[in-house]
Amino acid sequence: MLCKSYNTFFQNFANRTNLEIIFLLQKGQMNVSxxxxxxxxxxxxxxxxxxxxxxxxxxxxxxxxxxxxxxxxKDTVQPLLKxxxxxxxxxxxxxxxxxx
Amino acid sequence: MLCKSYNTFFQNFANRTNLEIIFLLQKGQMNVSxxxxxxxxxxxxxxxxxxxxxxxxxxxxxxxxxxxxxxxxKDTVQPLLKxxxxxxxxxxxxxxxxxx
DNA sequence: ATAACATATGAATCTTGTTTCATATATACT
DNA sequence: AGTATATATGAAACAAGATTCATATGTTAT
Numbered sequence: 001m002l003c004k005s006y007n008t009f010f011q012n013f014a015n016r017t018n019l020e021i022i023f024l025l026q027k028g029q030m031n032v033s034x035x036x037x038x039x040x041x042x043x044x045x046x047x048x049x050x051x052x053x054x055x056x057x058x059x060x061x062x063x064x065x066x067x068x069x070x071x072x073x074k075d076t077v078q079p080l081l082k083x084x085x086x087x088x089x090x091x092x093x094x095x096x097x098x099x100x
Numbered sequence: 101m102l103c104k105s106y107n108t109f110f111q112n113f114a115n116r117t118n119l120e121i122i123f124l125l126q127k128g129q130m131n132v133s134x135x136x137x138x139x140x141x142x143x144x145x146x147x148x149x150x151x152x153x154x155x156x157x158x159x160x161x162x163x164x165x166x167x168x169x170x171x172x173x174k175d176t177v178q179p180l181l182k183x184x185x186x187x188x189x190x191x192x193x194x195x196x197x198x199x200x
Numbered sequence: 201a202t203a204a205c206a207t208a209t210g211a212a213t214c215t216t217g218t219t220t221c222a223t224a225t226a227t228a229c230t
Numbered sequence: 231a232g233t234a235t236a237t238a239t240g241a242a243a244c245a246a247g248a249t250t251c252a253t254a255t256g257t258t259a260t
Contacts, residue, residue, distance in 0.1 A: 003119050004116070007114060007115065007116055007119060009187065010119075011110075014107055015217085016103060033236065041219090043238095044238080044239085047237060047239080048218075048219075049218085049219095056191070056192070057190075065227065065228070066228065066236045066237075067237080068236080068238095076183065076187040076191075080183055080184070081106075083180055084180070086176075087109065087157070087175075090157075091156070091157035092108075092156070131206080132207055133206065144252095148248075148249075150207095163257095165206090165258070166256070167207080167257095168206080168207065
């Protein structure tokens, strides 16, 4: 049933840090420093999270010199987010009042 | 950005118990006792998890006498799982060897 | 009214995931 | 070679979510 793969996959989206990174990368590829700067999270934390996202093929990396540029696997992520957005807009209005 | 709603939504899929329940309900609606029996989880645990799935509109309930029948919100869940399945098959072969 | 069955729920416990801290590696620059 | 910059990583500390236990609620049957 590959239940664990599903689990691992979804876990990467069930995490605020990762979600912010993913939303950020929708605008285009970005290196670690920029992600750190834009999100305000610790560099170390960002790297740890990026690693998991890579392991799951939700992101891809490309090295340029000493920098590493991360981008979305748009095949998967884009349609997925669109689906969830539709669901959230329809079903979760006011569910989470204390949102950012 | 509704980040928290996304988070909450995905969290319901990032959980083995919930995933099993969801996969089970793909076959059709089912009452709590049957879910408990088929999955082997505690009744209490199942109920707690069902509650969260309901709050997120991933499932719907219908009461018949003292039983409660749960079914999938197929609008959302079916296409979502299809997408993830495609991703998992393509990208996660062998990722999770110790799977069920 | 009482007993039996189906499900739900609060609080405590247990588990798992995430962040932090310290440090390592890798590339570029002087 | 030595220093600075960019990113990664292991282990400990911390936080958040899941399960369990005990019990409550709600429905049907006798």
